[in-house]
Amino acid sequence: MIRIAGLDVVFAPGTPDENVALRNVNLTVKRGDFLTIIGSNGAGKSTLYNAIAGTVQPSAGHIFIRAEQDGRPGEERDITREPEYRRARYIGRIFQNPLLGTAGRMTLADNMMICYKKGYRGLRISLNRTMKDYFRERLRTLGMGLENRLNDNVELFSGGQRQALTLLMTVMSKPGLLLLDEHTAALDPRNAEMIMELTLRFAAEYRLTVMMITHNMAQALEFGNRLLMMDGGGIIMDIDAEEKAKLSAPDIVRRFRDIKKRELDDDEMLLG
Secondary structure (H helix, E strand, O other): OEEEEEEEEEEOOOOOOOEEEEEEEEEEEOOOOEEEEEOOOOOOHHHHHHHHHOOOOOOEEEEEEOOEEOOEEOOOEEOOOOOHHHHOOOEEEEOOOHHHHOOOOOEHHHHHHHHHHHOOOOOOOOOOHHHHHHHHHHHHOOOOOHHHOOOOEHHHOOHHHHHHHHHHHHHHOOOOEEEEEOOOOOOOHHHHHHHHHHHHHHHHHOOOEEEEEOOOHHHHHHOOOEEEEEEOOEEEEEEEHHHHOOOOHHHHHHHHHHHHOOOOOOHHHHHO
């Protein structure tokens, strides 16, 4: 699905403020993988996402993607210099802030129409009765009663409702790769659990490849078939499902200590 080779990202190179955010990152993500990614603040997690999504240009290295075409794997393409708006056709991204994924002053129906059009590859479509019925059908799967609120502005909805909508609309646009950037961190425990249940269900239903950043080490061990740990702009652990099933959070901490010769000082991740 995606292959990253020798990726560097350096901000303000050659100046006193030079910051190496990513250093020689190499990663291959297969179609259908569900990766969880952990690491302290400044480890390079969000910068990696920005490079994949096209909001940050790499200083060195390449990013390749093999997107599906008509349900079949396409040819591998180098998207290193491809603009963000083109990548948005096959890469979806959900952020920590539930307000970022929806337009609050637009109706629910209009929000859904915008995302649906992004994933539509055919003729022009309009918000007609048929489309509204389809949106109601998809909204019903959330179990929130939002299928009866198509004409309400999204700003009237709770944070949990808006994050659930963002998730639904993102997968409706048919991305091959879904980037989740701590998408449950700003929610209360009940809503966070609900969003994770939807994430797993949609990943299976839409046959998505998923990369999920989390600060919660327990969550990283519980979900997905592969776990990455980043530190200092690089990937220092890459653990498959079989090995991950045998590990606990203290095991990960010990491995970090053995690799980096220092303590893991991210209290949020340790307490998660």
